[in-house]
Amino acid sequence: MSAQFPVARPRRLRRTPAMRRLVAETRLHPADLVLPVFVKEGISEAQPVASMPGVFQHTRDSLRKAAHEAAEAGVGGLILFGVPAVKDGTGSAADDPDGIVQQALRDLRSDLGDEIVVMTDLCLDEYTDHGHCGILTESGEIDNDATLERYASIALAQAEAGSAVLGPSGMMDGQVGAIREALDGAGHSDIAVMGYSVKYASAYYGPFREAAECAPQFGDRSTHQQDPANADESLREVFLDLDEGADMVMVKPAGAYLDIVRRVRDAVDVPVVAYQVSGEYAMIEAAAEKGWIDRERTIMESLVSMRRAGADIVLTYWATEVARRLA
Numbered sequence: 257m258s259a260q261f262p263v264a265r266p267r268r269l270r271r272t273p274a275m276r277r278l279v280a281e282t283r284l285h286p287a288d289l290v291l292p293v294f295v296k297e298g299i300s301e302a303q304p305v306a307s308m309p310g311v312f313q314h315t316r317d318s319l320r321k322a323a324h325e326a327a328e329a330g331v332g333g334l335i336l337f338g339v340p341a342v343k344d345g346t347g348s349a350a351d352d353p354d355g356i357v358q359q360a361l362r363d364l365r366s367d368l369g370d371e372i373v374v375m376t377d378l379c380l381d382e383y384t385d386h387g388h389c390g391i392l393t394e395s396g397e398i399d400n401d402a403t404l405e406r407y408a409s410i411a412l413a414q415a416e417a418g419s420a421v422l423g424p425s426g427m428m429d430g431q432v433g434a435i436r437e438a439l440d441g442a443g444h445s446d447i448a449v450m451g452y453s454v455k456y457a458s459a460y461y462g463p464f465r466e467a468a469e470c471a472p473q474f475g476d477r478s479t480h481q482q483d484p485a486n487a488d489e490s491l492r493e494v495f496l497d498l499d500e501g502a503d504m505v506m507v508k509p510a511g512a513y514l515d516i517v518r519r520v521r522d523a524v525d526v527p528v529v530a531y532q533v534s535g536e537y538a539m540i541e542a543a544a545e546k547g548w549i550d551r552e553r554t555i556m557e558s559l560v561s562m563r564r565a566g567a568d569i570v571l572t573y574w575a576t577e578v579a580r581r582l583a
């Protein structure tokens with residue numbers, strides 16, 4: 257008789273919402289979320305990003321408001337991207353003490369102090385007229401080491417304006433070390449570095465290039481960003497960044513690379529960050545808009561999956577909305 261019926265019944269622990277909540281292995285918490293924000297120079301009103309419904313290129317004032325809302329909702333951090341009014345070959349607005357990101361940093365630090373962790377993306381693509389992440393040689397190739405000197409200078413400008421965490425995203429060899437050395441040499445040993453250590457050459461960045469106005473004018477980023485076919489080199493990139501002094505390491509994009517998040521999580525003892533990028537956001541918003549998926553459930557599932565894969569911290573454009581829902 258007993259053989260007819262299952263002895264083990266996993267469904268017992270799935271019966272009610274209260275039971276499911278009790279046995280959940282992974283939880284989302286507002287403090288683990290970071291909101292990426294865009295601030296644009298020379299506009300008088302926030303401008304919607306067409307391919308990312310709900311995301312704006314902010315004015316300094318509208319950014320202050322968005323930052324307050326995020327802090328109020330308990331979001332753990334903000335990461336700032338700047339869109340300067342004028343771009344040139346060397347991205348000189350990036351390390352101008354009065355450049356848009358440096359101005360916005362001072363605004364946010366004076367409004368919020370240490371209430372929320374204010375971070376900055378550190379790259380050149382938003383600032384160069386050619387849209388590449390570095391300085392170009394005469395033949396149009398990226399000059400890795402000349403770019404490192406620029407990154408070091410941007411690091412100092414961002415540190416002096418009040419960034420608490422610098423996120424070098426250009427995938428130049430040696431970028432974390434160059435930044436760490438510049439910071440320490442100038443008395444900024446307390447500023448942390450979050451390496452965009454594992455960053456793939458991804459089509460999922462498409463909408464971001466509209467938001468940050470940084471599409472490369474020729475060529476692509478596959479000579480510095482990683483090939484989606486490769487996994488082992490991700491660990492090599494992570495260990496290089498840790499040797500150079502990274503305090504946290506990122507995997508980007510997140511959704512299509514959860515295997516990499518898990519491998520990195522199992523290999524290191526620093527916080528692992530996953531970046532749910534613009535294309536991941538846009539796909540869910542677009543499908544939901546058509547009524548093909550349940551927007552809120554899909555958002556929550558995508559984020560809990562990143563945490564389950566091993567991410568301690570998740571960068572998501574839904575950070576404020578999700579933090580409010582969790583409250």
Ligand code: PBG
Nearest residue numbers: 379381425460461464533534535
């Ligand atoms: C480079 C940078 C990019 C993103 C973050 N930092 C774009 C790129 O590498 O082309 C993409 C983020 C996203 O898609 O949400 N500064």
